[in-house]
Amino acid sequence: MSKPILILGAGPSGLAAAHALASVGQRAVLVEKEGRLGGAPILSGYAKLVPSGEWARDAIGGMVARVENNPLVAINKGCTVKEFRGEPGAFQATLSNGEMCQVGAAILCSGFTHFDSVNKPEWGFGTFPDVVTTAQVEQMISSGKGVRCPSDGRKPQRVAILLCVGSRDRQIGREWCSKICCTVSCNLAIEIREEIPDCHVYIYYMDIRTFGLYETRYYWRSQEEFKVKYIKARIAEVTSDGQRLIIKGEDTLVKRPITIPFDMVVHAIGMDPNVDNRSIASVFGVALEPHGHIGKGNAYGTFGETSRPGVFVAGAATGPETIDDSIGQARAAAMAAFAFVQQPAAPAAKVA
Amino acid sequence: MSKPILILGAGPSGLAAAHALASVGQRAVLVEKEGRLGGAPILSGYAKLVPSGEWARDAIGGMVARVENNPLVAINKGCTVKEFRGEPGAFQATLSNGEMCQVGAAILCSGFTHFDSVNKPEWGFGTFPDVVTTAQVEQMISSGKGVRCPSDGRKPQRVAILLCVGSRDRQIGREWCSKICCTVSCNLAIEIREEIPDCHVYIYYMDIRTFGLYETRYYWRSQEEFKVKYIKARIAEVTSDGQRLIIKGEDTLVKRPITIPFDMVVHAIGMDPNVDNRSIASVFGVALEPHGHIGKGNAYGTFGETSRPGVFVAGAATGPETIDDSIGQARAAAMAAFAFVQQPAAPAAKVA
Numbered sequence: 001m002s003k004p005i006l007i008l009g010a011g012p013s014g015l016a017a018a019h020a021l022a023s024v025g026q027r028a029v030l031v032e033k034e035g036r037l038g039g040a041p042i043l044s045g046y047a048k049l050v051p052s053g054e055w056a057r058d059a060i061g062g063m064v065a066r067v068e069n070n071p072l073v074a075i076n077k078g079c080t081v082k083e084f085r086g087e088p089g090a091f092q093a094t095l096s097n098g099e100m101c102q103v104g105a106a107i108l109c110s111g112f113t114h115f116d117s118v119n120k121p122e123w124g125f126g127t128f129p130d131v132v133t134t135a136q137v138e139q140m141i142s143s144g145k146g147v148r149c150p151s152d153g154r155k156p157q158r159v160a161i162l163l164c165v166g167s168r169d170r171q172i173g174r175e176w177c178s179k180i181c182c183t184v185s186c187n188l189a190i191e192i193r194e195e196i197p198d199c200h201v202y203i204y205y206m207d208i209r210t211f212g213l214y215e216t217r218y219y220w221r222s223q224e225e226f227k228v229k230y231i232k233a234r235i236a237e238v239t240s241d242g243q244r245l246i247i248k249g250e251d252t253l254v255k256r257p258i259t260i261p262f263d264m265v266v267h268a269i270g271m272d273p274n275v276d277n278r279s280i281a282s283v284f285g286v287a288l289e290p291h292g293h294i295g296k297g298n299a300y301g302t303f304g305e306t307s308r309p310g311v312f313v314a315g316a317a318t319g320p321e322t323i324d325d326s327i328g329q330a331r332a333a334a335m336a337a338f339a340f341v342q343q344p345a346a347p348a349a350k351v352a
Numbered sequence: 353m354s355k356p357i358l359i360l361g362a363g364p365s366g367l368a369a370a371h372a373l374a375s376v377g378q379r380a381v382l383v384e385k386e387g388r389l390g391g392a393p394i395l396s397g398y399a400k401l402v403p404s405g406e407w408a409r410d411a412i413g414g415m416v417a418r419v420e421n422n423p424l425v426a427i428n429k430g431c432t433v434k435e436f437r438g439e440p441g442a443f444q445a446t447l448s449n450g451e452m453c454q455v456g457a458a459i460l461c462s463g464f465t466h467f468d469s470v471n472k473p474e475w476g477f478g479t480f481p482d483v484v485t486t487a488q489v490e491q492m493i494s495s496g497k498g499v500r501c502p503s504d505g506r507k508p509q510r511v512a513i514l515l516c517v518g519s520r521d522r523q524i525g526r527e528w529c530s531k532i533c534c535t536v537s538c539n540l541a542i543e544i545r546e547e548i549p550d551c552h553v554y555i556y557y558m559d560i561r562t563f564g565l566y567e568t569r570y571y572w573r574s575q576e577e578f579k580v581k582y583i584k585a586r587i588a589e590v591t592s593d594g595q596r597l598i599i600k601g602e603d604t605l606v607k608r609p610i611t612i613p614f615d616m617v618v619h620a621i622g623m624d625p626n627v628d629n630r631s632i633a634s635v636f637g638v639a640l641e642p643h644g645h646i647g648k649g650n651a652y653g654t655f656g657e658t659s660r661p662g663v664f665v666a667g668a669a670t671g672p673e674t675i676d677d678s679i680g681q682a683r684a685a686a687m688a689a690f691a692f693v694q695q696p697a698a699p700a701a702k703v704a
Binding site: 216 | 368372375376377404406411412414415520527528529530531559560561562563564565566567568572604605606607641643645650651652654655671672673675676677679680681682683684686687688690691694
């Protein structure tokens, strides 16, 4: 029987990898730093997921239950990996709970960290209570409480969603695009309109990146069926007139300054590299790419290789990623790791 | 020993699935309708791939060689599947070359069909010889002949790349976004500027969708390092003044009509559903989604499920897809099919 495979992180990627391995009879050791499995969709209380429309608690909750009930997966919650030594096919991991594991390979499914909007102070988060994040609106919806202004609990009549908060923004060191915020924001706008039909929802954007089949399902549907309005704009600041929030900026298409009142302003926050990436890279001996994500080899090889043979990576640990693609990558990396523990002979990957 | 798994199509997805299966000792039967393996990157002669920068003939060629030399993969070229009968775990496939195969499962990796630009006649393809497609420019580069105007063989001094040709265009029944053409066009613009440093390259766009880490590597790099110019515009038509091509339209940002001369106009062609999808759906008994791609179940299950248990799908067969994500999905679907042939007990997936 081959040695177990260590999986770091129990979000959608880690859960998918663990399930994939167990489905072919391969043991896995799952290590999750939080006290609960599920990653961002569960811990941050996401509402309905893109593109399935299923509630996160059902979709990802189902993945959690399937792994928690699987005898081939050893689960360590509230736990980190302190040391990872040895050779490909014969690694020894020391966990923070004192356990030592002999493992044949590892898959890093350590995900991302939500951008903290206080790092974009001119857009009002932390100053005005009714400036919130997409994650907070997801929680309002998934909790059943509904979308309400935090300041006084009223139903907003006018909501603005600002895209690219912590993305495509060199001033604050986030040059990358976070890939899925556009589509998530279209989806959220639809959910707000479903709950509060007389609420006007505006999306302020640089480019709308509802790529592939999301174009029809989210961008067009949100406009035509749900009357969400899209405005290409440069936002200068979010202030208040004492009664309502005021968005100031420039409408890029009509080339005119805009000063528009809203009840609620939503930051579509991006995906930062996981705050633990330096420590993870150090413990596992893998290289980071220039932005601080975990570097991965080209896809043409065995998939999901890091710079260290026998250590694989998948999902948002490698850069902003959708849930579906994270799951696909994790299952692909699980396949690679499974083949590896049967015959560990891969050379080191060239990583980006 | 479990029955082999049928793989339909030998592009990046099919090659990745076959390699993944063979890497865990699972036999595969690969069926490719063309006389050569490699799919679009090889058959259409792509140049340097996104995001690796490797030549397609090396990157995908290497995947071909690895599969062709693998004793666990039975290859059928110039061949289609005529019938696919039986039960999950015990299917019988009849191939057009007369072979009958007993297989445990199937993975549809049948990819896409390039949009044919003659279906967008007002943009000049088929009328003016110097209006070409991204696929043709890739061939010019990969063949070593260089980027030249087909009419007279001269090096172009001014090149326009028009995005969304056969994408995001309801007038011609292509509502979807083709996901990767923006990034491919940025990459192609860089390659043109590398070959002809004094050539001016313009990209005409609706939205620039260089999502995720492509933002830095392609969008910013093409502008800053290679001086590629981006113009948000609605293109009305491509005509000629007898000497040069003329692009007419409206610059959306400055709200002014534009009439600009070019030596070469490049259509960034989109990804249509594979022209064979109706026949494939009929033979394999799987449902198509509304646009005509092969329908797939949600990612939270075993991955890549179609409406028929035991038949999986991956890559651009399901909608516009990148090469890397196609490969990841194919390896994930291979993992699912491999688990399936060991224990075929999955219920039918709900497909989109």
